[in-house]
Amino acid sequence: xxxIVLQEGADLDGFRAAVRRLVADDAPPDQVTWSxxxxxxxxxxxVADDVPxxxxxxxxxxxxxxxxxxxxxxxxQERYGLLHTLIWRVLHGERQLMExxxxxxxxxxxxxxxxxxxxxxxxxxxxxxxxxETEGGERxxxxxxxxxxxxxxxxxxxxxxxxxMDWTIVTPVGSLHWNREKLSIGPGGKRPPAEEKDxxxxxxxxxxxxxxxxxxxxxxxxxxxxxxKYWSNMPEAGTIRGLIETAPLRVREMxxxxxxxxxKRNPDKAIAAMADQDPKSLDELNKLIAEAGPLVPGAxxxxxxxxxxxxxxxxxxxxxxxxEDVQGRPFVGPAGQLLDRAMADAGISRGxxxxxxxxxxxxxxxxxKRRLHKTPTTSEVKHYRWWLMxxxxxxxxxxxxxxxxxxxxxxxxxxxxxxxxxGPYDFDGRAGYITVHPSYLLRLPDEEAKKAAWRDxxxxxxxxxxxxxxx
Numbered sequence: 001x002x003x004i005v006l007q008e009g010a011d012l013d014g015f016r017a018a019v020r021r022l023v024a025d026d027a028p029p030d031q032v033t034w035s036x037x038x039x040x041x042x043x044x045x046x047v048a049d050d051v052p053x054x055x056x057x058x059x060x061x062x063x064x065x066x067x068x069x070x071x072x073x074x075x076x077q078e079r080y081g082l083l084h085t086l087i088w089r090v091l092h093g094e095r096q097l098m099e100x101x102x103x104x105x106x107x108x109x110x111x112x113x114x115x116x117x118x119x120x121x122x123x124x125x126x127x128x129x130x131x132x133e134t135e136g137g138e139r140x141x142x143x144x145x146x147x148x149x150x151x152x153x154x155x156x157x158x159x160x161x162x163x164x165m166d167w168t169i170v171t172p173v174g175s176l177h178w179n180r181e182k183l184s185i186g187p188g189g190k191r192p193p194a195e196e197k198d199x200x201x202x203x204x205x206x207x208x209x210x211x212x213x214x215x216x217x218x219x220x221x222x223x224x225x226x227x228x229k230y231w232s233n234m235p236e237a238g239t240i241r242g243l244i245e246t247a248p249l250r251v252r253e254m255x256x257x258x259x260x261x262x263x264k265r266n267p268d269k270a271i272a273a274m275a276d277q278d279p280k281s282l283d284e285l286n287k288l289i290a291e292a293g294p295l296v297p298g299a300x301x302x303x304x305x306x307x308x309x310x311x312x313x314x315x316x317x318x319x320x321x322x323x324e325d326v327q328g329r330p331f332v333g334p335a336g337q338l339l340d341r342a343m344a345d346a347g348i349s350r351g352x353x354x355x356x357x358x359x360x361x362x363x364x365x366x367x368x369k370r371r372l373h374k375t376p377t378t379s380e381v382k383h384y385r386w387w388l389m390x391x392x393x394x395x396x397x398x399x400x401x402x403x404x405x406x407x408x409x410x411x412x413x414x415x416x417x418x419x420x421x422x423g424p425y426d427f428d429g430r431a432g433y434i435t436v437h438p439s440y441l442l443r444l445p446d447e448e449a450k451k452a453a454w455r456d457x458x459x460x461x462x463x464x465x466x467x468x469x470x471x
Contacts, residue, residue, distance in 0.1 A: 164344060
């Protein structure tokens with residue numbers, strides 16, 4: 001009997017090396033035991049640390065490789081043995097095993113995969129940073145308690161999402177540390193003592209309360225999406241009870257205010273009615289937007305702009321996507337993540353810029369369980385133009401960037417082809433710049449074309465950064 005001891009946590013590299021050795025030696029699963037971080041038993045046969053020269057790379061279906069990458073993060077102590085059994089069977093005549101959902105081994109591993117995937121999603125969604133002052137300056141700290149060994153697996157997400165911040169995420173099973181240039185992975189830690197709310201946290205709470213829609217209140221769905229185990233890490237958890245208790249009153253107030261907006265929604269009349277209210281601040285404007293309801297088919301909530309007032313650069317996109325509609329934040333989906341990377345390469349901090357959209361609601365078409373993006377019409381873009389212009393008046397950016405043709409239409413009030421006008425552009429006295437929307441890069445099928453488009457996009461952002469500084 002051979003015993004393999006891997007490192008504590010999710011030792012993917014160690015598992016892969018061990019499997020290569022075992023496959024090269026034709027060692028069946030019933031002759032191997034697996035453990036993590038434990039000392040070898042005196043009666044077990046040790047396994048060599050190096051991969052033998054006769055061990056060839058293992059060719060496995062992609063579905064198996066993806067499954068392995070997630071399941072090694074599971075807490076089940078039997079995970080490595082189960083994966084070894086799966087690989088053994090696939091390499092010994094059951095190449096299509098993953099397609100047999102009724103197979104007990106496949107079924108169990110699939111449940112483990114789903115559990116890890118849910119844990120990853122929860123960590124992405126429920127990590128909350130707190131700003132702290134250190135000897136080296138400002139830093140953002142977060143505490144989280146994952147169910148599985150997923151800390152290292154989430155590193156790429158947080159680096160891409162918060163590249164321009166210095167931050168630390170500590171969990172009981174590991175920690176991540178980012179200094180805007182290098183990621184370090186460290187040991188786990190203990191939950192820090194509770195501290196008073198700082199300005200950063202107060203701002204987040206104000207934002208959360210502003211987007212809370214009492215008319216769509218569903219406590220059961222909220223509990224399902226926001227499990228109680230995460231509440232202690234989430235500042236907004238302390239405000240939810242109050243928001244729920246006051247929801248009926250707020251709904252009645254919303255209904256009373258709706259008398260100023262036609263029951264059969266005519267977008268032009270609705271905008272005119274709201275314009276008569278003359279908001280005096282960005283918060284007042286956002287409140288109007290959040291309560292107005294979508295002027296395009298679809299959406300669950302208005303996705304408001306994000307960033308500091310007085311930002312040097314305001315980026316205007318087309319409309320929120322599926323992830324933006326779910327999270328209530330602009331540019332958090334695939335296109336937003338691409339924009340984050342391009343901004344970082346160009347030396348622009350997302351935290352210093354203002355990001356918004358020409359259309360504030362997600363227009364989509366339902367296809368089965370998927371919500372497919374639909375481009376807003378010219379009329380729909382013009383319906384939202386009053387909001388956008390008011391929003392930019394409150395932000396007062398030195399440079400306003402149109403990401404794509406829809407944003408250019410909204411800012412210019414007329415169709416402006418991106419190809420012919422890419423570069424500096426005057427939006428009726430507002431200093432601007434026109435470039436492509438980051439989703440354009442995602443749609444390019446050819447890798448060489450993608451690389452060239454990426455270089456051009458980053459070059460645009462570099463020029464945008466220089467223009468904003470010089471303005």
